[in-house]
Amino acid sequence: MKTQFSLILLSTLSFLLVPFVQADSSFATTMKERLPEVIKAKGEGTVGEGVDGLLHLRADDASAELKKMVASENKDRNALFASIAKKTEGKTADVAAKFAKAMIGKGKKGHWFRSSKGTWKKK
Numbered sequence: 001m002k003t004q005f006s007l008i009l010l011s012t013l014s015f016l017l018v019p020f021v022q023a024d025s026s027f028a029t030t031m032k033e034r035l036p037e038v039i040k041a042k043g044e045g046t047v048g049e050g051v052d053g054l055l056h057l058r059a060d061d062a063s064a065e066l067k068k069m070v071a072s073e074n075k076d077r078n079a080l081f082a083s084i085a086k087k088t089e090g091k092t093a094d095v096a097a098k099f100a101k102a103m104i105g106k107g108k109k110g111h112w113f114r115s116s117k118g119t120w121k122k123k
Contacts, residue, residue, distance in 0.1 A: 027076035027083075034076075037069055048112030048120060049103045053077060053096030056114050 038055065041047040046066060050056045054074045057067065078092075081099065085092040104113050107123045114120055 027079040031073065031076045031080070034069065034073055038073060041066060041069070042108070042111045045110070045112055048114050049100060049107065050114040051097065051100050051104075051116050053081060053100040053103075058112060058120065 038047070042049075046058055046062060047055050047070060048058055054077055055070050057070055062070075077096075077099070081092045081095040084090070084095045088095070104123075107113065109123055111123050112120050113123060
């Protein structure tokens with residue numbers, strides 16, 4: 001089941017990434033490499049997806065390693081959103097919202113999602 005979800009999430013990310021980031025593959029590569037770590041943290045409930053398209057910590061006492069992983073993921077996501085927005089002549093916030101919607105839609109039962117008001121909901 002966990003492997004199936006990983007494949008679904010990877011295919012979603014691939015669908016979002018491939019058409020837009022072929023020339024900007026550095027962040028796409030690191031996001032792909034980091035994906036198992038992100039999936040593990042989501043499964044543990046230590047991080048969740050936000051409607052802003054970013055990964056959010058769920059605990060104030062998160063480890064330095066987890067904080068670093070979230071910061072790195074969000075840096076790459078912001079680069080992804082900016083790259084797609086530039087190539088589509090759209091807005092970065094709109095790209096992030098579409099990404100968030102896709103991540104929420106593909107989210108696994110038990111994963112956490114943060115609203116625009118900062119409240120958490122479990123799928």
